[in-house]
Amino acid sequence: MILEAEGLYHVYESKAEDGNVVALRGLHVKVAAGEAVAVVGPSGSGKSTLLKCLGGLMKPSAGSVKLAGKNMTRLTGMELVELRQKTVSFIFQEGNLLPHLSARDNVAQPLRHQGISAKVAHQKATEMLERLGMGHRSHAMPKLLSGGEQQRVAIGRALITNPRLILADEPTGALDPVTSREVLSLFKDLHENENVSFLIVTHSKEVAAFSDRSLELRDGRFVAEHGTNVNVEDLSEGRELIVDEMGTVTLPPDLLVQMGGPGRYTVGQVDSGLLNLVGETIEGIGELVLAPSCPACRFKYEDEETQLCPSCGSSRPMVEA
Ligand SMILES: Nc1ncnc2c1ncn2[C@@H]1O[C@H](COP(=O)(O)OP(=O)(O)O)[C@@H](O)[C@H]1O
């Protein structure tokens, strides 16, 4: 296992009126060496928080993270920095580059941090930029590069240390379709030919399809897992529900709608290894339909089917008709 996390919780503390935010609610994640895993889910579900906790950029409120077999939560500051430098690289949606350094110097910087001489670091950075088709932009400052070019430099910066794991937070989110395909084919090459592991937060069908499996996050819990080739626009296909160690099963909202909505269910056939949920009508609750507007941002839905708010990404709840 390149990455192994157990019982991750994260709470953002706040003195404001709405109080603390529980962003992660007891997650277990394992990524095998050479595996590519996608994390999908609406905005606010905890994806970025998860990635930061897994990569050691943020200390989770509870739980443990093992990177390359070493328990990060037990390491001292220096040991942690060293383990991170050797093992993992981050790619964010935007803002990966230091604005005052040229493309080449941005790529060289992680090597300089490892104490490698400027001469060697610059040479390696130049080779990396050439490999990424960016050799001609080596001396350009970030603000003069297009979004796609900046992201390629960011990838060069992430790859220069030969990481075994890449943690990427919507790496193609700010790119046009052509550039994002280029970035993805680079990831594919690293995945297939160099056994690099990936954990990628994404909304993109292509990225999710490239991954070996996808984990679906809702409100800080994994609710389901999907095999390869998941279609993020139709998550109900080929989904495995996750039962946590407390016995909680969270139904993704689209399944909940298909099941007839919240209410009372009877359980049958457990003996035969099947969990058969049969809906019962509860008196007093009328027919349920998807809410006409988003409770979070007040967006007014134009149809009866959309599950996620196109404006803020929140799950659409059900309300009485
Ligand atoms: N720095 C922060 N302080 C307080 N709350 C935060 C902070 N960052 C994220 N949150 C909250 O934590 C939850 C998860 O956020 P995040 O991990 O960014 O989700 P995602 O990446 O899936 O959009 C959200 O409710 C968000 O508002």
Ligand SMILES: [Mg+2]
């Ligand atoms: Mg995010």
